[in-house]
Amino acid sequence: MAAACARTLCKVGWNILESPAARRSGTVSYLVGNVGAHGSRRAYGTGGTGVRSKLLSSLRGGGGRVLGCAFLLGGGVGLYQTVKYSVQQHLAEEESKVSGGDLKLTLYQYKTCPFCSKVRAFLDYHGLPYEIVEVNPVMRQEIKWSTYRKVPILMVDSDVQLNDSSVIISSLKTYLICNDKSVTDILRCYPELKSVNSSGKEVTEYSNKYWLMLSEAEAAVVYPEKGMQKEERKWREWADDWLVHLISPNVYRTPSEAMAAFDYIVREGKFGTYEGFFAKYVGAAAMYLISKRLKSRHKLQDDVRQDLYKAVNEWVAAIGKKRKFMGGDQPNLADLAVYGVLRVMEGLQSFDDMMANSKVKNWYRRVERASLNHEGRKTHSFPASDQVPSLFSPKLHHA
Structure with missing residues (x-):
């Protein structure tokens, strides 16, 4: 399930980056500053309307690329952690098998x-x-x-x-x-x-x-x-x-x-x-x-x-x-x-x-x-x- 969520985040991020609003946006560094200036104080508030308006304005104002990058980054980190956990679990299972730990x-x-x-x-x-x-x-x-x-x-x-x-x-x-x-x-x-x-x-x-x-x-x-x-x-x-x-x-x-x-x-x-x-x-x-x-x-x-x-x-x-x-x-x-x-x-x-x-x-x-x-x-x-x-x-x- 974790891997599926990570892949979904990556897909959403890629779609945002490919949107017309994102392609018309300016540089990433400028948009990061823009989002920081306009949305930092209320982005974590509980008001649904405020959050949606900020997201939409960020998307219209060029924040789409930043939002897409954020989704991609989150998805990538999620995939990395999922793969890391899977590898660790596999190694633990192999160790358990070799040591006989699978026996009760x-x-x-x-x-x-x-x-x-x-x-x-x-x-x-x-x-x-x-x-x-x-x-x-x-x-x-x-x-x-x-x-x-x-x-x-x-x-x-x-x-x-x-x-x-x-x-x-x-x-x-x-x-x-x-x-x-x-x-x-x-x-x-x-x-x-x-x-x-x-x-x-x-x-x-x-x-x-x-x-x-x-x-x-x-x-x-x-x-x-x-x-x-x-x-x-x-x-x-x-x-x-x-x-x-x-x-x-x-x-x-x-x-x-x-x-x-x-x-x-x-x-x-x-x-x-x-x-x-x-x-x-x-x-x-x-x-x-x-x-x-x-x-x-x-x-x-x-x-x-x-x-x-x-x-x-x-x-x-x-x-x-x-x-x-x-x-x-x-x-x-x-x-x-x-x-x-x-x-x-x-x-x-x-x-x-x-x-x-x-x-x-x-x-x-x-x-x-x-x-x-x-x-x-x-x-x-x-x-x-x-x-x-x-x-x-x-x-x-x-x-």
Whole structure:
């Protein structure tokens, strides 16, 4: 509409300039002075007759050319602003598309869950806006609509449900790179598998969950050096299969640490008054005992801190001295996964001890800054011909 108005102003101005009265007028500079002298004091009045008479007299006296110029100038400025706004809007839409901002994301979580923290680290780093629904860990009413009863759950545009932290991260990362494919299309590459474990309990797992579904051309851009994709996948698995199992034994190492941990959990989580009291005291005692069983199951040392220090130092050694992150100059998915797992200990004694007695501090702070500053907002974009091929295409490259 703004553009139409601007074009109308230009047309009116041109018609006035082409009128006989305007062609008989004198110089523009003289007419500007003439209009200023005769019409400046009453041109902005509310009297309709006065305004019309002044306009007509200006037109008869040679003011037509000035009036035409004014219409042309106004129309030109209007067109310029319209085009400028359209360009800015187009660029904003492209930026939103590239950054994934066109998705409406809702994360169902426990704040202190390491798997939920992994997902938040990924979303924050890539600058993806999302809403959080904190789930009550006792009643879990917030996810009663879901047959999948664990967190995190990420809802995309209110109709696509993503389960499992690694599937969420892999599928969204693939979407950011190949954004001509819908999340639903990409999710088909991560089929759900159900099985019964040794305890007779049904468990759900997902195929390919550490893989990005990229074409060869896309993989070459995302992973420019040989071995980068394999390294990323290896350490993402390590974060889930080993590092995360060190958290509970360290957080609940002693009765006082267990109490402090549950005080934090109750404060940050979603509990009712009685639920919070029960969780803080009974939960702390229970988790202290459970942490001893976990220490035995995972064959940890008597001083579980030593296993934590060893693990994070192993991680830092894998990055090496020549790289800021495992991803090079920017964090990759392994960096974000390890950071997300470790972050849940912040504010607790185990975290302070880890920062003081291991080599992880500098790397951790770098990832923290990158996440807070949304440094991964820009991502790769490829021509449509190089996008994710069919699931059964020979060009499909598991990253």
